[in-house]
Amino acid sequence: MSSALPALISRSLLFTFFFSVALLAFIILRRLVVQRRDAQFQARYLRLEQAVLQAISAGEMPQSLAAALKRRSCRAALTQVLIDFLEIISGRGREVLKVIFEKGLKDECLRDLHSRFFVRRLKATRLVGLFSVLPDESLLLSLLKDKPLIRLAAVHAIAQLPGRESLALVFQAFEQESCPKIHIYTNIIFGAGERVAPFIRACLTKGLPVEKLCLLIELAGAIPLPSLYPDVAGYAGHPNKEVRIKVAKALGKFLTPDSYEILERMADDKEWEVQAQALKAIGNLKNAGALVLLTRGLYSPSWYVRYNARDGLLSLGPLGIKRLEEVSSQKADRFASDMAAMALEEISYSGVW
């Protein structure tokens, strides 16, 4: 052992030393290459940025851009320019961007959708979504059966396309998706706006798992889709607390006067979370008849219920403020008094309620 160990250490030392030197050389060389590549990219980017800007303002493709579209070396920079512009402009300019994409990058992008490399497929799918390019249906369906990330990118892409069929595909994918991943659909469904109402209505009747139900009800409120009021209100008595919370939240966004009675019942729910959400929703309705209910909420043992009741009273304007003043001056319940005082203090600072 005594002779083998020093030899082993010597060999390890030599190997580690050369490996370290090689690694340092690699880092330095890579940095030099990357710096050069970045400089080239930056130069191309600036050139193409000018050209795209010109195309957007003139509404037609300048010569320089047409030439650049043919060069393979310009594609990465052009893609980045288009994506950056897509973030900051809207309206007719976006259409110009889409035209440029279709002329210069679409073919390669569609080819990449078949690539055996995951990242290439993922990037292509995302680009398809960003520029709303429609691949044929068989390809779309194959993307929807791909790995989760590509599937989600594909769903995102499909959601950008106009037409009922695309949304049907999105909701079909949503129903089949495993529950932990469904939150990715939030932006997709929200972005589609009122068009999703019939699909959400259909889903609400299908007995989906609680997580999906919660998300759909919450989205119905967030968009908002008051036409779904009867469908959502039907879940007000759902045995799951989370569902009832989302229902109260959605009803508070629908602002349907009929919902007051349901929310009044929910304000007496056995769970404080539901009570708190119901009071917040009642506040949104700005119904003067809720004064008593909201005042009662100020005396709740739950901090959140008191907090939301105070918000509700503030939303009633002078009437609610007068009630807050009364509660703040009473001595029987210090917690209610403190909450009311805090509300009054906040509006005195901000001047708004």
Place this chain on the structure above:
Amino acid sequence: MLNALDFLFHAVSAGILAFFLLINTFYLLFVVLSLVGLFRYQRLTSYVRMKEIFSLPLAKPISIIVPAYNEGPNILESVRSLLALEYPLFEVIVVNDGSTDGTLAKLIEAFELRKTNRVFRRVVESAPVRAIYVSPIEPKLVVIDKVNGKKADAMNAGLNVARYPLFCALDADSILDRDALLKVIRPFHEDPERTVGVGGIIRVSNGCVIKRGQVHRIGMPRNILARFQVLEYIRAFFGGRMGMSMMNCLLIISGAFGVFRKDIALEVGGYRSGAIGEDIDLVIRLRRYLHDRKIPYRITFIPDPVCWTEGPEKLKTLAGQRNRWHRGLIEVLMLYRKMIFNPRYGTTGMLAMPFYLIFEMMGPFVELLGYVIFVFFLATGQLNSPFAVRFFLLAVVYGMLLSLSALLIEEFSLNRFPRLSDIVMMAVFAILENIVYRQWLVLVRVKAFYDLMRGNKGWGTMEKKGFTLEHEQP
């Protein structure tokens, strides 16, 4: 008798060698895993528009809690930078933990703070709150003035006042990249049920130029100690943390920048008042709580959102900081010792905690023992000089290899050092740190053990220089 002693020393030497091999193999494994993790993260986020989170209707609001004790030099710059963060809905809660350097006065003056009778739920214990201030000019800002009670206590006061379902723990001497919250929040949106905590990368801000509350130019510090720390942070975050996160056994989400679910943090009782290492303590308790209840969860690390923090530039301050970190580590390992080698806690109990116990906690003692044996052999004339020299060189080169590997990962990240000379400088410091600095750190950490045994649970003082603002640079 002498032969027996000789045998013992040789056996211990062989043990130290094995220890050295094992620890470096683990570090190398973490570095490789980190590299894989970084590539995966980068390719999965290509063409993803972070700003989409802005339009997300259900984006979770965040309460940023900033405990501040004598943070006068940096506090205004930090708070301004936080208020300018890109995120749909957040509040900044600065907890003035009984500062004596006028931190509160500076905040009151700069943000026109006014006392408020804000009502809050006292869910977790904290030292008495003297007053809560709000700012009419910055509605997102809340300042709590409380009796001094250390960082964990200040965090608890902040947790009581926080209104939102997620909270971000942040050091007052830190600066977040403007889109850091948007990036760090991604796991909470992708997997909201399971994600409990997410940490980002902390980097040393010394040498960087700050402009309008943001790191404007990344640079290498002039101070030698700060340079060593730059290397250490790169190695710790791009190596260790990310590798551990890949194996789902991350134990430390730095107190300087981490986002957590408030409900779960409150269920475990918030931060443990008096904890020396409140960050590792919270993560371990979260893991224990969730494992015990068999609740599936994720505590993860994201290599992209960057938080910049000021590293100590004086030996005494750095020694105090490292002493505290090591005491914190030993304290939690002793406190939660039942989790170590306990298969019930999965990779946390079987890998991460044993790793910290054997290599991080015991490491300094083993290393010190190695130096003692070296001196003994040297004094008794038994030193096999060529072997000792080769072994020392191997330790230096292996350490350098690890640092270079971390530097390679840093090269692939988005916030790399801009100048080539910085890389060369880092490589030089990767060698230099093995001479004197490393041995000094061993002594600091051994002393930390001794201090803890004597019952020292203090934080010591942290001297701050303040950020280098653009108009101050030479």
